[in-house]
Amino acid sequence: MIEGIFVEGLIYGLMVLGVFITFRILDFPDLTVDGSFPLGAAITAVMITNDYGMGITLAVAFAGGAAAGVCTALIHNKLKVPNLLAGILTMTMLWSINIRVLGNRANLPLLRRQTIISDVLELTRGVLPREWALLLFFLLLAFVIKLLLDAFFRTDLGLTLGAMGDNQQMVVNQGVNPEVLKIIGVGLSNALVALSGAFAAQYQGFADVNLGQGIIIAGLASVMIGEFVLRSNKIFALTLRVLIGSICFRGLMYLGRYYGFYINLTPSDLQLITGVLIIVLLAITQLRGQGRWKGVQQQEPATVAPGTTDAGTPVDGGER
Amino acid sequence: MIRIENLSKVFHPGTVNENVALRGVNLTVKEGDFITIVGSNGAGKTTLFNAISGNQPPTDGRIFVNDVDVTRDPEYKRAQYIGRIFQDPLLGTASNMALEDNMMICHRKGFKGLRISLNSRMRRYFREQLVQLEMGLEDRMKDNVGLLSGGQRQALTLLMMVLSEPALILLDEHTAALDPKNASLVLKLTQDFISRFGLTAMMITHNMKDAIEYGNRLLMMDKGEIILDVEGEQKRNLTVEKLVEKFHQIRHRTLESDEVMLSDT
Ligand SMILES: Nc1ncnc2c1ncn2[C@@H]1O[C@H](COP(=O)(O)OP(=O)(O)OP(=O)(O)O)[C@@H](O)[C@H]1O
Ligand SMILES: [Mg+2]
Numbered sequence: 001m002i003e004g005i006f007v008e009g010l011i012y013g014l015m016v017l018g019v020f021i022t023f024r025i026l027d028f029p030d031l032t033v034d035g036s037f038p039l040g041a042a043i044t045a046v047m048i049t050n051d052y053g054m055g056i057t058l059a060v061a062f063a064g065g066a067a068a069g070v071c072t073a074l075i076h077n078k079l080k081v082p083n084l085l086a087g088i089l090t091m092t093m094l095w096s097i098n099i100r101v102l103g104n105r106a107n108l109p110l111l112r113r114q115t116i117i118s119d120v121l122e123l124t125r126g127v128l129p130r131e132w133a134l135l136l137f138f139l140l141l142a143f144v145i146k147l148l149l150d151a152f153f154r155t156d157l158g159l160t161l162g163a164m165g166d167n168q169q170m171v172v173n174q175g176v177n178p179e180v181l182k183i184i185g186v187g188l189s190n191a192l193v194a195l196s197g198a199f200a201a202q203y204q205g206f207a208d209v210n211l212g213q214g215i216i217i218a219g220l221a222s223v224m225i226g227e228f229v230l231r232s233n234k235i236f237a238l239t240l241r242v243l244i245g246s247i248c249f250r251g252l253m254y255l256g257r258y259y260g261f262y263i264n265l266t267p268s269d270l271q272l273i274t275g276v277l278i279i280v281l282l283a284i285t286q287l288r289g290q291g292r293w294k295g296v297q298q299q300e301p302a303t304v305a306p307g308t309t310d311a312g313t314p315v316d317g318g319e320r
Numbered sequence: 321m322i323r324i325e326n327l328s329k330v331f332h333p334g335t336v337n338e339n340v341a342l343r344g345v346n347l348t349v350k351e352g353d354f355i356t357i358v359g360s361n362g363a364g365k366t367t368l369f370n371a372i373s374g375n376q377p378p379t380d381g382r383i384f385v386n387d388v389d390v391t392r393d394p395e396y397k398r399a400q401y402i403g404r405i406f407q408d409p410l411l412g413t414a415s416n417m418a419l420e421d422n423m424m425i426c427h428r429k430g431f432k433g434l435r436i437s438l439n440s441r442m443r444r445y446f447r448e449q450l451v452q453l454e455m456g457l458e459d460r461m462k463d464n465v466g467l468l469s470g471g472q473r474q475a476l477t478l479l480m481m482v483l484s485e486p487a488l489i490l491l492d493e494h495t496a497a498l499d500p501k502n503a504s505l506v507l508k509l510t511q512d513f514i515s516r517f518g519l520t521a522m523m524i525t526h527n528m529k530d531a532i533e534y535g536n537r538l539l540m541m542d543k544g545e546i547i548l549d550v551e552g553e554q555k556r557n558l559t560v561e562k563l564v565e566k567f568h569q570i571r572h573r574t575l576e577s578d579e580v581m582l583s584d585t
Binding site: 151152154155156157159160162163166167169170171172173174175176178180233 | 411412418421429433436437
């Protein structure tokens, strides 16, 4: 079963990478995720049911997620709506859209269909045991995507995106339109989330409109757990710890699901537990004195002397 | 080069909070000008910069850059040729990113593509440029900028801005948040860069002595108006006393409340 935790952690890890981009890099708390995750799942289930190829299916799911993210960014940019509200709007609209995508139902099973899971198992039959084959495949997949992201954040565009959440004024001062960066960042984030949903649907064998419930909180908890595991400012480590955090989170959820009944927990309590987990993590962060909700500790430069601002500081000092 | 016509800015017009920050300002900035700007708190200096940089649209009036009307251009478009440094050293750099990443972002103005430009050649170039700050920053290129002191950050912001070769630079009390030693260091660097690169600059300062010592032209603002504009010989002969006297002549009131800001002690 340990392999199962890893596989789930890696599949959902793609979603957590998306959450990491908006929440941590862009400082754009985006709630679209709860809608774009099932969107990816729905698109995938419908396209597989209609015998589309795997490549095009994943591409459409990716693009669908990107479109959802772009929608949120546009609502925020053009109507000057706070980013939280923009995300909730898109998420809410997506619920209806997802039911449409699924063909006016809430649920679409993928039993006995050819999925990426069956493809992988087919390919490795007799070579690797089932669980290990899937683990290897998703490990490879998650790492390729992680490395592509790392490369992206080293490009000029990626660096500028990185500065965006930190200091928007600086980005504007470089002659870059921050609205365009938000569209790119939130779009990319939700594309990853939808891709994650696409794999999750195939792994679980169904798509469901309610698949997205609590996804954002799960993503956030994973990001925060990762930050406890590893401290760094290198993009390689930052994305790595996102995946590690996701696996740890799935492990915790597994424990909750399978051993929780000893203390009378039911699966429906998991959302509560996740929320409490986040609160505990936040509290520990506070206690450690790192203050910021952003989780990235910010030292103020030692020699900035506020309070010398209104009376002109004499340049050569001393004389009076 | 920059022509400002009848620029005004009214905050909260038509309410009890109505506040006229600029009243019909006219100004022509010639290429190569280094203008220092003084004026009491609330005189409208920052508001003038905000209007020029596009950070806040003016209520009325027009701004021309090389005879092109840019009054309605968004801030990021004007940033292509206008460099701006704020009083707060945190605003010029991204704290959570390495020094070299910051320099890369500021290397060229405008939209960035999917190229990876930060290579060893670029790092060598950055290193050479950092040496002239004489702060040892060339050995800290992998450090997060958040670890630098305010003076170092402001010097870095200045360097990065100069390297992108803006047509006009706006300095808004950019040394006011620094301790005296760092402030004079950054000011020297500013002067040095401006003369070496032949930049056109506008610098707001609350230090009268600096305003007189630096630049070729001095503006004094009060209550949203430019009340004094001196340059050349006239500016060179200015002293703090003469400046205070001039203010008195023009405004027929003394600088009691502004004593602090206008004094050089
Ligand atoms: N965003 C704003 N909303 C409302 N009023 C504003 C705003 N910004 C500035 N003002 C007002 O406009 C006037 C001019 O302010 P401004 O910041 O330009 O002054 P300043 O000359 O830069 O002063 P200081 O030396 O204190 O920086 C002030 O009365 C100020 O209260
Ligand atoms: Mg000001």
